[in-house]
Amino acid sequence: MFIRERHVKGPNGTRYTYYGIVETVRVDGKPRQKLLYNMGKRRTITECIAREALSVELWEVAFKRSSGGEDQRREIEWHRAKIEFLKDAAAKLGVE
DSSP states (O other): OEEEEEEEEOGGGOEEEEEEEEEEEEETTEEEEEEEEEEETOOSHHHHHHHHHHHHHHHHHHHHHSOOOHHHHHHHHHHHHHHHHHHHHHHHHTOO
8 A cells, every 4th residue: 555646637738746545456467556545636644634524524514504314424424434544544654
């Protein structure tokens, strides 16, 4: 598992860099990479955890203001699971 940096050409010839947590596996003896988490323009896992924590907070506010539907509850749990995944990935990569 590692953080991959990708460069893509955008409109008007501008270049963008985005990051992702990638896992390499071998299929029929050939290396294949699987994107586990798209970090977007965020360079560190800490930034990603902060962004997911913000999403949890926003969904909790929306949950309290509304009637509290099951969809919102699932969305909150989904973001919390992403935070746990990012913490595990940080431990495996040896970063904080």
